[in-house]
Amino acid sequence: MKPSISIVIPVLNESETIIKLLAHLKEKASSSIYVKQIIVVDGGSKDDTYKLVSSYSNHNPQVTVIKSAKGRAKQMNTGAAIATSSILYFLHADSYPPQDYDKYIVEQVVTGNPAGCFKMKFDSNHWWLKLAGWLTQFKWRACRGGDQSQFITAQLFKELGTFDERYIIYEDNDLINKLYAKRKFVVIQEWLTTSARRYDENGVWKLQFHFWSIYVRKWFGASAEDLHKYYLKKIS
Incomplete structure (x- = not known):
């Protein structure tokens, strides 16, 4: 049986x-063989996200949009x-x-790597974001994040217990930590491009400082609830 991919995109x-992302996924796929599903999961959008994807799916049968409780x-x-x-491929909307x-x-x-991501660059010319993106080509765990996307076999995803829903933030890194503990992670040496919009909105240094703080707090044992409280106070 040939491998196939279900892409899961949480949106709010x-x-x-x-729609730009969905068109991009269709255009950049090597063929129509591998991507079997594109599942857009709406966490309660107040805008037209659900309506737009639903309309798009009428002409693109591999695309499905469903509703869910909020939280990535x-x-x-x-x-x-x-x-x-x-194969599951988790992808952020930007x-x-x-x-x-x-x-x-x-x-x-197929070659035996059941999980991994792409290296990543931001759509920004800020020197720090260019450096941060450049570092994602290395396998260091500190260079990982959900913006790089995440592929994982469905079997391994179930074995690891899926995403821990206690985490409102840091959920991607929690799963990545489990994969690194099992030494099952690869960085594909091709560039994914992600939006720098959150850095534009919050300020590069301010947002980076708080992301580092969250990472360090988790390292020292902070709970999912503690991380979320910090996020709400400092970033959200």
Whole structure:
């Protein structure tokens, strides 16, 4: 049986960008063979996100949009629960995979790498963001994050217990930490492009400082609730 991919995209108020991403996924796929599903999981958008994707899916049968409780971990688990492919590919709504992304993912799985991501660059010329993106080519755990996207076999995802829904933030890194503990992670050396919009909105140094603080707090044992409280106070 040939490997196939179910893409899971958690969204919340992404009406300005979601159709662009869906078109990008269709255009950049190497063929129509590998990507079996694109599951958009809406966490309660107040804009036209759900309506736009629903309309788009009428002419693109591989695209499905469903509703879920708010929270990226919950949304991604909800999407994964209806996925039918052997490979899950979790993607943020503002991250754009490279040309032939599907082929690269399948090649890694077939050669024995059950999980991983792409290296990443921001759509920004800020020197720090260019450096931060450059560092993602290395396998250091500190260089990982959900913006790089995440592929994982459906079997391994179930074995690890799916995303921990206690985490409102840091859910991607929690799963990545489990994968690193099992030494099952690869960085595909192709560039994914992600939006720097949150840095533009909050300020590069301010947001980076708080992301570092969250990472260090988790390192010293902070709970999912503690991390969320810090996020709400400092960033949200």
